Every structure is written in C-alpha cells, then in structure tokens.
Amino acid sequence: MGNNGTLDISTLESWLWEAACKIRGEIDAPKYKDFILPLIFLKRLSDVFEDELTKLEKDYGSKDVVEELTSEDHSLVRFYIPKQARWDSIAKVTSGIGQALTDAVRSIARENPKLQGVVEIVDFNATASGQRIISDDKLTLLIDTLGRHKLGLDEVEPDIIGRAYEYLLRKFAEGSGQSAGEFYTPREVAILMSHILDPNPGEEIYDPCCGSGGLLIKCSLRFREKYQSDTKVKPLKFFGQEILPSTFAIAKMNSFIHDMETEVALGDTMNRPAFLNNDGSLRKFEVVTANPMWNQDFAQTNYENDAYHRFGLGYPPSSSADWGWIQHMYTSLKDKGRMAVVLDTGAVSRGSGNTGKNRERDIRKEFVEKDYVEAVLLMPENLFYNTTAPGIILVINKNKEKSGEVLLINASKLFAKGRPKNYLSDEAIKQVADIYHGWKEEEGISKVINKDEIARGDYNLSPSRYVAQNGGEEVLPLEEAVVLLKEAEEERREADESLKEVLGMIGIQL
Amino acid sequence: MSIQAIYDLNNTKFKETEIGLMPEDWDSTTLGEVVTLQRGQDLPKGEREEGHIPVIGSNGVVGYHSKSMANGIGVFVGRSGSVGKVTWIDGEYWALNTTLWCKHFHGNNPKFVYFFLSNIDLSKYASGVSVPTLNRNILHPIKVGLPPLPEQKAIAHILSIVQRAKEATEQVIDATKELKKSLMKHLFTYGAVSLEEAPNIKLKETEIGMVPEEWEQIELSDVFKLSSGTSRPDDVKKSAIGQYLYPVYGGNGILGYSSVYFLEEPTLVLGRVGEYCGSVHTSSGKSWISDNALYIKQMLSDCVSLEFLSVCLELLNLNRFKKKSGQPLITQSIVCSKVIAYPHKEQQTRIIYALNVVEKKIASETNRLKALDELFKTLLNNLMTGKIRVQNFEVPEA
Numbered sequence: 005m006g007n008n009g010t011l012d013i014s015t016l017e018s019w020l021w022e023a024a025c026k027i028r029g030e031i032d033a034p035k036y037k038d039f040i041l042p043l044i045f046l047k048r049l050s051d052v053f054e055d056e057l058t059k060l061e062k063d064y065g066s067k068d069v070v071e072e073l074t075s076e077d078h079s080l081v082r083f084y085i086p087k088q089a090r091w092d093s094i095a096k097v098t099s100g101i102g103q104a105l106t107d108a109v110r111s112i113a114r115e116n117p118k119l120q121g122v123v124e125i126v127d128f129n130a131t132a133s134g135q136r137i138i139s140d141d142k143l144t145l146l147i148d149t150l151g152r153h154k155l156g157l158d159e160v161e162p163d164i165i166g167r168a169y170e171y172l173l174r175k176f177a178e179g180s181g182q183s184a185g186e187f188y189t190p191r192e193v194a195i196l197m198s199h200i201l202d203p204n205p206g207e208e209i210y211d212p213c214c215g216s217g218g219l220l221i222k223c224s225l226r227f228r229e230k231y232q233s234d235t236k237v238k239p240l241k242f243f244g245q246e247i248l249p250s251t252f253a254i255a256k257m258n259s260f261i262h263d264m265e266t267e268v269a270l271g272d273t274m275n276r277p278a279f280l281n282n283d284g285s286l287r288k289f290e291v292v293t294a295n296p297m298w299n300q301d302f303a304q305t306n307y308e309n310d311a312y313h314r315f316g317l318g319y320p321p322s323s324s325a326d327w328g329w330i331q332h333m334y335t336s337l338k339d340k341g342r343m344a345v346v347l348d349t350g351a352v353s354r355g356s357g358n359t360g361k362n363r364e365r366d367i368r369k370e371f372v373e374k375d376y377v378e379a380v381l382l383m384p385e386n387l388f389y390n391t392t393a394p395g396i397i398l399v400i401n402k403n404k405e406k407s408g409e410v411l412l413i414n415a416s417k418l419f420a421k422g423r424p425k426n427y428l429s430d431e432a433i434k435q436v437a438d439i440y441h442g443w444k445e446e447e448g449i450s451k452v453i454n455k456d457e458i459a460r461g462d463y464n465l466s467p468s469r470y471v472a473q474n475g476g477e478e479v480l481p482l483e484e485a486v487v488l489l490k491e492a493e494e495e496r497r498e499a500d501e502s503l504k505e506v507l508g509m510i511g512i513q514l
Numbered sequence: 515m516s517i518q519a520i521y522d523l524n525n526t527k528f529k530e531t532e533i534g535l536m537p538e539d540w541d542s543t544t545l546g547e548v549v550t551l552q553r554g555q556d557l558p559k560g561e562r563e564e565g566h567i568p569v570i571g572s573n574g575v576v577g578y579h580s581k582s583m584a585n586g587i588g589v590f591v592g593r594s595g596s597v598g599k600v601t602w603i604d605g606e607y608w609a610l611n612t613t614l615w616c617k618h619f620h621g622n623n624p625k626f627v628y629f630f631l632s633n634i635d636l637s638k639y640a641s642g643v644s645v646p647t648l649n650r651n652i653l654h655p656i657k658v659g660l661p662p663l664p665e666q667k668a669i670a671h672i673l674s675i676v677q678r679a680k681e682a683t684e685q686v687i688d689a690t691k692e693l694k695k696s697l698m699k700h701l702f703t704y705g706a707v708s709l710e711e712a713p714n715i716k717l718k719e720t721e722i723g724m725v726p727e728e729w730e731q732i733e734l735s736d737v738f739k740l741s742s743g744t745s746r747p748d749d750v751k752k753s754a755i756g757q758y759l760y761p762v763y764g765g766n767g768i769l770g771y772s773s774v775y776f777l778e779e780p781t782l783v784l785g786r787v788g789e790y791c792g793s794v795h796t797s798s799g800k801s802w803i804s805d806n807a808l809y810i811k812q813m814l815s816d817c818v819s820l821e822f823l824s825v826c827l828e829l830l831n832l833n834r835f836k837k838k839s840g841q842p843l844i845t846q847s848i849v850c851s852k853v854i855a856y857p858h859k860e861q862q863t864r865i866i867y868a869l870n871v872v873e874k875k876i877a878s879e880t881n882r883l884k885a886l887d888e889l890f891k892t893l894l895n896n897l898m899t900g901k902i903r904v905q906n907f908e909v910p911e912a
Contacts (some may be wrong), residue, residue, distance in 0.1 A: 197668050239559075360678055362685075386713075392712060456565055480696045480698060482696045482709060484696070485689070485693040485695070485697070489686070489692075492682070492685040492688070493686055496685065498680070499675075499681070500679055502675050502678070502679075506671070506675045507672075510907070
C-alpha cells in the first residue's frame, strides 16, 4: 500500500489478478471474466457510493436522513446503490450468495437507468448442463479477496482503476487465445492510434466495433494528457457499438470506471448501425477509430441491400469484410473527419498485381485515386492477441494536408520482445507518432509516395514494399495466404459461371 | 473437360474466296480495310518522365511516362523483338516504335480486332535479314474474312469471358503457390499444429531460424554421404520413348532420357553446377545422374524420411551458398556442413502430407489452366473462321 492508504498500480493489479485466479487458477481465469469484471465494478460502485453518502452526512448531519433523502431523490448522488446491494451487505451473506448477487445487480439496474444493460447482464446463479458455472463457495472466496481493499475515489483514482481494469482485460486476453481479439486491442496500439488521431476539444469520437472500449478510452486519456483538467476546454464525446452483450457490458463498465461519458449501443453495426440522424441517415463524427475482426466472412447480401449507401465504391469479397468496415467508417466521417483502423496486412495488398478485376484492389484503387488515404503503418509480428501475424493501421483523412501523397511507415522492427506477446515501447510509439505528424522520411522506417507510384504498383500500399528493411523474400502469414486463396477462388467461381453460361448459349457443354 | 461443339455447317452457307471458304455474309477483304496500323513513336529512356501512362513495347508494357499519345482503347502489334505479339490496353498509352498501333478501327469492334490479330500468325510476314521487323505496308494487303459488326461484338464477348476464366484460374494458382510458401514457413516454425495452437508452441532460436523446442538438430554430414554423378550417356533423348526410359538428371532436374541407368533405389538429387545449383529433385527409381549433379549415395541416419529431407534441403536454399568464381557451383562440403532441424517421424509424415495436398491442388489447377488455354485456342480459331457462328448472339450491355 502507498501513502494515505492509496493503492499503487502494481499492488492493485496483482491483487485483482489474484482474486480472478481464485476460481480455478490462472489458466481458467479468462473463462470467468464475465463474472469477475462485474464484481469488481460492483465493489467500486459500492465504495464510491458509500463515500458520497459520508460526504452528504457532513451536510445533512445524520446518516439516517441521508439514507432517506437519497433513496427518494437519486439526483443527489451520481448513482444510487440500494442497501442490500452494497458490498458490506453482500459480504455478510452466508448462503445463496449467487442469487443474492444477481438480485443485487438487478436492483442497481432498476434504480439507475444509466447502468441498465451494464450491471445486470450477468447472472451469478447461472447453470450449464445442470451445474452452476461458478459455485457459491468460489463466489464467497472471490468476495473475501476483493473485500481486502477499499476502492473509493480517495484510495484509487479513476485512471488508476481504469488501468487496473485494462490490465485484467489484457491478462484475460493473453489467456484467451482465439477469442481475445474479439474484445481487446493491445494497449500500445491503442495508445499509438490515440496519438495519431490526437483528438481536439469538442470532437466526437466513434468506434463501430468497440469491444471493451479500449480505443475510445485511450483517446480520452490522450486528450486529458494534453489539456489536463482545464475546464475551459470543451470535452470530447464518445460513441461505440458492440455486438456481444457481455462485451457491451464491459465497454460500459470500462467507460464508467474511466469517468467517461460514452454512449454505447448494443447491436450489429454492419446490418443495423445504431447511430442515426432523425432522417434515418448515418450519423457522422469528426473522429472514427476501430479494430474490427480481420477478414470476416459476410455474405454479399449484407452489402447489396444496404440502406445507408455505405458500399458505393465496391462490394468486398465474401472472404474478407475488411473493406466493408473501412467503407462504413468512411461513410461515418464528417466533411473534415479522419479515421484510423487496425486491419490485417492483406487489406492493403491483396489483389494488387492481378490482371483483370479484383474486388479489394478495385475498392482500394478508388480510395487512392480519390486521395482519401493519408498513411499506412506496418506493425510488428506477434503483437496482436489472436494471431502471430503483423497488422497495419490505415489512416484516412478527409482533410489531408499533403494532397496526392501517402506516408508509409514500416514499424515492424520497432518492437520489444515480451512473453507471450511482443510490445511497442514508449519510445517506439513516440517515434512513430512524430514521423506521422512531421510527415518525415526516415531511412529504413518511412517513405512518402505519390499517386503515380501507387498506380504503378497496382495500388499495393504495403509499407514493406516501399520501405526497404533487409531484403529476403516476403512470405505471407498463413492466415493471410488462406484469405488470398479464398478470394481468388470466389473470383474464379464467378468467372466460371459466366463461362458456363456463355458456352451454353453457343451449344458447348463443359 | 470434354467439348462437344456443335458445328453450324448446315445452316451457314459458305462462299469460295482466294483464302478458302468463309461464311457468305462475311466480308472478303484486306487487313488494311479492317484496321489501319501505324508505327509507334520513339521515346528514348532518357526522355521518359515519371508518370502512370503505360509505355507499350513489342512485348507489352515496358515502363511508364507522364504523357500519352492517345486515349481510349489500344491494340498493339510487336514490330520487332516480340514480332507479332498483340497487346490490349484499356485507357491512355504511349506506343513505342517497336510496335504498330491501331490508328483507325474503321467502325470495327476494337476488342474483336485484338482477338482477330491474335489469330493471324503475323510473325511470318516479318522482313529484314538482321532484325526481322513487321512493316505495315506488307501487313495491310493481307487477305482476310471479316464478320459483320454484331457478330464481331459477340465473338469479342465470348473470347473475353474465356480469357477472364483463364486469368481467374491463374490467380488461384498464384494464390495457392503463396499458400504453399506460407504453409512451409508455418510448418517449419511451429510444426504440424493448427493456427490456434501455434502461439502456445515454445520455440528455440537455431542457426536456421526459430523452430519448436522439441525438434532435434543434426548436421547433414551425419545424415548422408553424397556423391557426384558420372558424365551423361551418349544416347540422351528429349522424351521417354521406346527403350529410352530412364531419366538423366543434370544441374536442374531431368535433362532427358536414356536407355541406361546406374541407380536403382529412390534418392535425392541436388544440382551441382550451373545457375540452378542447389536445386532439389527426387529420383523415384532407375535413373542416371550426370556429373552436373550430386546424389545421396548412402543414408547414414534414419532420423528423417527422404521426403522430409527433401523439403529441408529446399528450405535451405543451397543456391545462395554457391561459389561464384567462374561457373556457379556448390560442393559436397558446402552441403554437408549445413544443419537441419527435425521432429519425430510421425510429425514429419503429417508435414509432408499437408504440403502434398497443396501440391496436388497446384497440379490440378495447372491442368485446368491448360484445358482453358486449349478451349480458348479452339474457340478463337473456330469463331474466326466461321465454323462456329454467333451472328444471333445477344451481347449484354456493358
């Protein structure tokens, strides 16, 4: 413990991780994240609320008076926690703790519309194949461990608990394998993106597949870093949409814990984008940021029947929705808006070099010819959570300073080795951000190219192609090679169908 | 693919012309009436400016320039160099003087003209002793049979679709070859494991890169004894016919077939001399190894299967260790000093199996491409001679 009973970050992190491992050890901890995170959130809510009551006591004199007043008028407090939902009541429960917890979170949701769809999504009493997913015994152990420290505002500042929450999410991601990518972008990638986007006062920031909300949160932190607590500065507004209910809940809790005002919507952005204007058109934002799942396969019908006119520059292939996401994000930009999106390396290279048509190359060509693309940044291998493949950050800016030019940054060697994943050091983040903002060319790291060069390379925007690193033949990551093949086979199927049709018309059977 | 073409001979009336039979409603005319060819313009390399307008030489696009000489659709015929090769460009271009470009199409369909020219063996009209060159004054008078415009459009449409199908299959072949490279890298870094398991595999650093911790390493001098081949027999034929059945291996695989052999058992052959030294080939039985190649005379260890060893040798890319003074070559000591890493036999089998599956796909797609190529050639010929008529064909609007 630090001074004044405040918790320092490493104590906080190891304590929370220890609690998480109480259920079934380190390996299985990620499976229980949907129970652990709400409990921590509940404790924080409860402790902060108790502190607020104590403060009000000083104004109103008596504890009972304050209890009665706040129970009648919730506007006196930031949020209201009913007595039986508070931590000290929960800690006293001897039997049926699962049910008690579920009742508690439901009562909190009832009393606080803002927290609806956030806290009460979890059912601590849930069973699977007749067995409790998390037993009362284990819940009691968890509650005991979490009871060790107070999580009030004096003990833990919002960004400290926010960091700890993100730390847990990262530990869960590290152990989750394939599913990690669904909810968590590596911390340094999110930080780098926040530096590149560099939010300005009053801007609205949107993430169409926000997962646990990491990208939005890092933008908020970057903003606070720039403007500290200057109250004259117009604050940012955050908007996110997430398809999985449990992840949606985490995004809302994560936002709340970081003291951010975020509007998070639940649903499928591709088919039913949540943020619309009164006339039903897509709402637009100054800044859009996202790390969608790479190479999703969506049927063509998703694009064909689009009521929001998002895919005018071309329908992506069924084997990869990457350029579908890019077009959705682009359509969500205001006239001078800018966006940064994390995708697989194939998104900027697939299809280039093919004679004849190729969907992704053709859409990419439109974006380049219309001069929307500002920069492409190549990330190192083994950075992201569900793959060893490197990724890229694509920056699109409707208010480009350098028209006709694209900045390519090859950051693939700027990594530090970690276990299980590599990471970007603070110096590396700063270096890349400086190169971007300064539009600099650095030997072996970055290069500025123009539209003619891009056209000659058949619209391949891969930084490794233009920024020489160490020669050697480039081999695609295995996942990328598979997507490439799927795409080639889809194009071929179409070509074959036309062939069959045309030959049939002149009487030839194949 | 088997083709049952229906010849329209019964419904089409043919007429006799100087160049043989052609459909009655076709025009018996000269090439110069179909298209006016013009020599391209000179553009020395030094004058070429940075741009994105393709510069067309006899073999197709040879560079880029900032100015165009014409816009729209270009059809080009190689004048010197790749004599008679026809190129199609949709958009702006600059044609060099090594090409003849189509200045006027005389109302004919340009895409049809492109296919039309491809069907004529223009190279036989080249004149000049030192550098055979095409001259438009020799080409224009060539007698040809020209279908009416609606049929031209139909022919162009059909052939474009076949060409597109060919291109699409080429793309599949290219993508599958990329997949094979990626798969090799994956298998030899993580072993025969799925993408999901790969991040959990503990790796170790070796002189040949990262491999799974549990793989062993061994120097090739402990794996096999190499030997150089012997000078090739006198009776080497290009293909395996009659008594000349036994493959003869040289610096880059099979160079021919002979009636004699000296090896009976399957073994691996490495190119020793020449540009492709270091290349790996498998001899599956009776064969002759020339002195431009090395072969495994004896295996000293059974830790690796022959197929697995073959892939390891491929991955080593022995060609980069060649001695460059004089003729490029690799020596036995160069090869035997190298180290390979290997898993236990069962995983070796799985690795080889996975690679073979991809190889099979490449082979079957390559066959498909050959068949599509044959289809294209047949259709081109039949459509351009009126053996298959498409005068009533509905061409969809572009």
